[in-house]
Amino acid sequence: MAKSPPVFRFAPSPNGRLHLGHALSALTNAQLAAHLGGRLLLRIEDIDLTRCRPEFEQGIHEDLGWLGLRFAGEIRRQSEHFADYRAGLERLAGLGLIYPCFCSRREVKAAVRDRELETGEPWRRDPDGAPLYPGSCRDLSEEEGRRRMAAGEPYLLRLDMAQALARLGAELSYTVFDAEGGERLVAAEPERWGDVVLARRDTPTSYHLSVVIDDALQGVSHVVRGRDLEAATDIHVVLQRLLDLPTPLYHFHPLLADETGQKLAKSRQSRSLAELRAQGASADALRRQLGFT
Structure with missing residues (x-):
């Protein structure tokens, strides 16, 4: 029985415009899918109905099309x-x-602070730096x-x-x-x-x-x-x-940082692909900048 080709996915959230970090992730997915003879799917992760907007999803399609990326199959939208x-x-x-x-976030912080004062020891943090929920x-x-x-x-x-x-x-x-x-x-x-x-x-x-x-x-x-x-x-x-x-099997690619050393992020208003395009950047130049030929 023939082995099924591998399946990859790029899954952005339409809560802002894509930046260079997203381009790196999308292009890495496309490169590895092509190298391994696989298919690349597009998924729109829009469970946050308060922040995700149609114009941002349209922007995703514009940016990915500008990069020259093509996807297999139907697009899956989480909100559906x-x-x-x-x-x-x-x-x-x-x-x-x-x-x-x-418990609200404020109540969790207060409970953790009380336990730290009681024990004299710092409370455990998760890998993102947030205090572990104390189980109240x-x-x-x-x-x-x-x-x-x-x-x-x-x-x-x-x-x-x-x-x-x-x-x-x-x-x-x-x-x-x-x-x-x-x-x-x-x-x-x-x-x-x-x-x-x-x-x-x-x-x-x-x-x-x-x-x-x-x-x-x-x-x-x-x-x-x-x-x-x-x-x-x-x-x-x-x-x-x-x-x-x-x-699945996993692969973790490096992150891009800005001039301050912080990773690119929508929340920090990192320069978007749309802005770069408006300033005259070409998709070919951007791909070369990110190490893709």
């Missing part, structure tokens, strides 16, 4: 598939691994949780990481691949993330939940993304195992 994510969340809830959390709502009774949710209190749905890891038992790992076809096994460390958020009252999913479900439903076999998301792969491996989904 909330039912898929809800089903995954319900399955995790059925395993007893989800609980509602009613983890032991609420189901009855109280349902009552507060029904009363309209803002809430998050968290994964009980300790229970999830206890259920999975064996150590978790995933495979990283390189452009030459080499592979190496990497041990996952999901406990360093604590009880991650998987959904909110107004959004029935999160990046972590939606991305693993999308990758499985789209048959993605190779995930290529920036090193800033390398640590988050720990969470994705846990969810893949819990939901009986395949774990």
